[in-house]
Structures are given as structure tokens and as C-alpha cells.
Amino acid sequence: MLLNEIVEYNKEFVDEFEGSKLSHIPQKKLAIVACMDTRLTDGFLEKAMGISRGDAKIIKNAGNNVLDRDVIRSIAAAIFALGSKEVILVGHYDCGMSNVDGEKLKSIMLERGIYPEEIAKIDIEDWIGSIDSEESNVINGVNKIKSSPLIPDDVPVHGLIMDPITGKVDILVNGY
Numbered sequence: 001m002l003l004n005e006i007v008e009y010n011k012e013f014v015d016e017f018e019g020s021k022l023s024h025i026p027q028k029k030l031a032i033v034a035c036m037d038t039r040l041t042d043g044f045l046e047k048a049m050g051i052s053r054g055d056a057k058i059i060k061n062a063g064n065n066v067l068d069r070d071v072i073r074s075i076a077a078a079i080f081a082l083g084s085k086e087v088i089l090v091g092h093y094d095c096g097m098s099n100v101d102g103e104k105l106k107s108i109m110l111e112r113g114i115y116p117e118e119i120a121k122i123d124i125e126d127w128i129g130s131i132d133s134e135e136s137n138v139i140n141g142v143n144k145i146k147s148s149p150l151i152p153d154d155v156p157v158h159g160l161i162m163d164p165i166t167g168k169v170d171i172l173v174n175g176y
């Protein structure tokens with residue numbers, strides 16, 4: 001069982017790790033919104049950007065989507081409660097949320113026992129956060145954050161796009 005494997009591994013990890021006393025305040029005063037993509041895990045996104053443990057608040061979800069009010073909540077918490085002064089939204093090429101097939105998703109959900117009337121209540125592609133283009137998703141996301149009445153105007157919001165193979169980032173929006 002995967003969970004047992006994880007808990008077993010954790011015992012060894014804790015035995016070997018000497019612990020660290022990092023603050024919960026991000027040292028680079030930075031909040032990052034990124035995709036949950038599996039290739040950006042194990043610190044890949046952070047290493048590619050020179051972000052160390054303790055440097056930034058990192059908010060991840062499917063498709064670095066900022067439509068969810070929880071992303072704005074987390075950015076606001078990073079700014080007002082935790083001292084972040086800049087926000088970077090990082091998208092990536094070859095995103096799994098690109099052009100999601102709504103009909104296919106619907107049939108998988110039905111097969112898995114989700115009630116049709118529940119599926120009928122949502123616009124499936126919109127709800128799951130299907131994106132047409134990774135670049136425009138970043139630009140739209142940056143605009144959503146900037147136009148939120150709960151995010152102060154003096155916080156620069158930048159938009160980057162990452163190549164998940166090489167880690168290279170390109171600036172799509174320079175928030176300065």
C-alpha cells in the first residue's frame with residue numbers, strides 16, 4: 001500500500017534529517033502560483049527559479065488556475081498575514097489541463113458513480129479549468145489577480161511560463 005510505504009519512508013527520513021528552524025515568513029517575500037504538474041515536483045520548479053526552502057509561499061492547483069476564490073485567499077494570506085510583496089504566476093507548456101475533453105471527462109465521472117444530475121449542474125470544461133493556451137491562461141490569471149479588489153495595487157504580479165522538460169522560464173508579464 002502506497003500510504004504504508006510513505007509512512008515507512010518517513011520514519012527513516014526523520015531519523016536522518018537533523019531538522020531545521022525556518023520561519024513561516026517567506027524570506028524572498030514572494031508568493032508563487034503554479035500548476036500541480038508532476039514534473040514540477042521534487043523542488044523542480046523551485047530549483048529552476050533559485051527558490052530555496054523557506055523562501056516563498058507556493059500555491060498549486062490544476063492548471064495554475066486563479067478562478068478559484070481559494071487562490072485569491074491564499075495570495076491575500078501570503079501578502080497580508082505573511083509579508084509577501086510580490087506574486088509570480090507560473091504556467092508551463094504541455095499542461096494536462098490544456099484542451100480537456102469535457103465529454104470524455106463526463107463519461108469517466110459517470111462510470112465512477114458521480115450522479116448525472118450533479119454533472120448537469122456544472123459547465124464541465126469551465127469547472128475543471130480546461131485551458132485553450134498555456135500562455136493566455138497565465139496572462140488571464142495575472143489580470144485576474146491584479147483586478148481582484150482584495151489584492152493591493154502596489155504588489156507586482158508577474159507571469160512566467162516554464163518548459164517542464166528543461167525548466168527554462170520566459171516572462172509573459174513583467175509586473176514592475
Ligand SMILES: [Zn+2]
Binds near residue numbers: 092
Ligand atoms: Zn499543468
